[in-house]
Amino acid sequence: MNRIKVLDVTLRDGGCVNDFNFGTDYMEKILAAQEAANIDIIEMGYIDDKDGSENGRTKFINDTFIKEAILKSKKPGLQYVAMIDYGKFDVNNLAPRGEDTIDGIRMAFHKKDRFNMLEKARIIMSKGYDFYIQPMITMRYSDAELLELIETVNKEIPNAKGFYIVDSFGEMRPNDMERMLNLVDYNLDRNMMLGFHSHNNLQLSYSNAISMLQFPTTRTIMVDSSIMGMGKGAGNLNTELLLEHLNLFYGGEYVIQPLLDVIDKVINQLHDEFYWGYAPEYYLSSANHCTPSYASYYFNKHMLPIDQVSELLNMLAEEKKISFDKAYAEQVYIEYNKSKTVDDTQAVEDIKNQIGGKKVLLVAPGRSIKDAADKIKELVADDDVFSIGLNSNIDIAFDYLLTTRTEAYSAAVAGNKNVIVPSNISKGGRGNVKVLDYSKWINVDEQARDSATVISLNLLKNCEVKEILLAGFDGFSVDINENYFDASMRHPYNAEEAQKRNQYHKELFGKVKEEGVKLTFITPSKYE
Numbered sequence: 001m002n003r004i005k006v007l008d009v010t011l012r013d014g015g016c017v018n019d020f021n022f023g024t025d026y027m028e029k030i031l032a033a034q035e036a037a038n039i040d041i042i043e044m045g046y047i048d049d050k051d052g053s054e055n056g057r058t059k060f061i062n063d064t065f066i067k068e069a070i071l072k073s074k075k076p077g078l079q080y081v082a083m084i085d086y087g088k089f090d091v092n093n094l095a096p097r098g099e100d101t102i103d104g105i106r107m108a109f110h111k112k113d114r115f116n117m118l119e120k121a122r123i124i125m126s127k128g129y130d131f132y133i134q135p136m137i138t139m140r141y142s143d144a145e146l147l148e149l150i151e152t153v154n155k156e157i158p159n160a161k162g163f164y165i166v167d168s169f170g171e172m173r174p175n176d177m178e179r180m181l182n183l184v185d186y187n188l189d190r191n192m193m194l195g196f197h198s199h200n201n202l203q204l205s206y207s208n209a210i211s212m213l214q215f216p217t218t219r220t221i222m223v224d225s226s227i228m229g230m231g232k233g234a235g236n237l238n239t240e241l242l243l244e245h246l247n248l249f250y251g252g253e254y255v256i257q258p259l260l261d262v263i264d265k266v267i268n269q270l271h272d273e274f275y276w277g278y279a280p281e282y283y284l285s286s287a288n289h290c291t292p293s294y295a296s297y298y299f300n301k302h303m304l305p306i307d308q309v310s311e312l313l314n315m316l317a318e319e320k321k322i323s324f325d326k327a328y329a330e331q332v333y334i335e336y337n338k339s340k341t342v343d344d345t346q347a348v349e350d351i352k353n354q355i356g357g358k359k360v361l362l363v364a365p366g367r368s369i370k371d372a373a374d375k376i377k378e379l380v381a382d383d384d385v386f387s388i389g390l391n392s393n394i395d396i397a398f399d400y401l402l403t404t405r406t407e408a409y410s411a412a413v414a415g416n417k418n419v420i421v422p423s424n425i426s427k428g429g430r431g432n433v434k435v436l437d438y439s440k441w442i443n444v445d446e447q448a449r450d451s452a453t454v455i456s457l458n459l460l461k462n463c464e465v466k467e468i469l470l471a472g473f474d475g476f477s478v479d480i481n482e483n484y485f486d487a488s489m490r491h492p493y494n495a496e497e498a499q500k501r502n503q504y505h506k507e508l509f510g511k512v513k514e515e516g517v518k519l520t521f522i523t524p525s526k527y528e
Helices: 024-036 064-069 117-126 143-156 174-187 205-214 239-249 257-273 280-287 292-301 306-315 326-338 345-355 373-380 406-414 452-462 495-514
Strands: 004-008 041-047 079-085 104-109 130-135 162-167 193-198 221-225 359-363 385-390 400-402 419-422 433-436 467-471 518-521
Touching (some): 117 130, 143 174, 193 205, 373 467, 385 452, 400 452
Parallel strands (some): 079 104, 130 162, 162 193, 385 400
């Protein structure tokens, strides 16, 4: 066991899930569990002088606040480290290593910075810290490039503590592990440890870690993991599972119960609020060799079906796949949908004529429509009201269903309903379908706003509607059971996402009012 070290990244990589906002109480409980489990190396978080905090978060403004905020004492025999992303902290400002400070720095860097990081490494080591080399997305290196980096490291910073294989996108398969391990182990300075950091997009973190443990080498190896796999997207290798394996087969003396206790008291609560774990969009990220942030963005922000997420990921430029660029993601999304244009002049004219100056009832799929069903049906039956349901096939005979969801569209057409649909979902051809040109009816500010609410309000303004009755526009909550009448539409939101969506829609309805349209909410709404 002396040649195997476990490095737990819960406080750092796990922090990518909740913007590092663990709060002091949870930070202390997680650290106490890690220490009680006898984990060899504990990563305390990031050091970032641009986005760091003094306390309450595990992204610290400098190394001093790690000691002041959480590392009040150190358990003998354990090591404590922090990570710095290249360019996000001036390492000249690191305090010298002492008995009460962290012991090491892990520096993560993109391939373009692989030689620039050497100067930073020398400064860090000159202050007494162990230095760990983290070439992000190691799979992006050709064999020649990786050999060049290793040879340079051997020559320029031979006293570095360790060198990592980093599976940033969770895309490594067994043959990749074998190739990388052989290449790095054979060429790396024998005094350096060899580490492995994985993400679980393909559910291969555990098996890849086992492959590393079984790899025939005499050097010390390090395996990164996190409690309950807490980490961005699909998460990481589970610490508790790794420790059990080491206890069973490698003579480990780790204590697993403290980790199970902190899962029960802390991590489960975080998991309920900030989900991580396997999902099809993370598989697609690995298959397309890109950061999972793009898939998460398209799936969560635009709530797209998985086939469209796949098409969008296929459109990403190779050089953009490494780091998430929100503006670029929106550009790709808009271009993708602009390709699905139609001439909707006649469709809009038909809808306007059918409305014919009536009040319009818009019914969104919020939970409140269950209690208001009788009132809604009464309005639908009123000859002076034109009714449009949004996105859900509830059992009410609306004049039209307007949907931005593929499955709702297909079900409505199969049920012979009148349908309004944007051209990014369908170009019609079946049943009584009015197809709207997608790009004409969305709102675009810093991103594309293309919900059924946005499209319907823009359409009704164009049709010169003067009064709109609103039902089911409840607003968004972090409790997914509170958001929709239709359980199939349940979608998780964290508190920040819910607040942003509510604020946007409140402002949207406010602008519609300012343009002279009378709005009446007939069910409770966060947008009032």
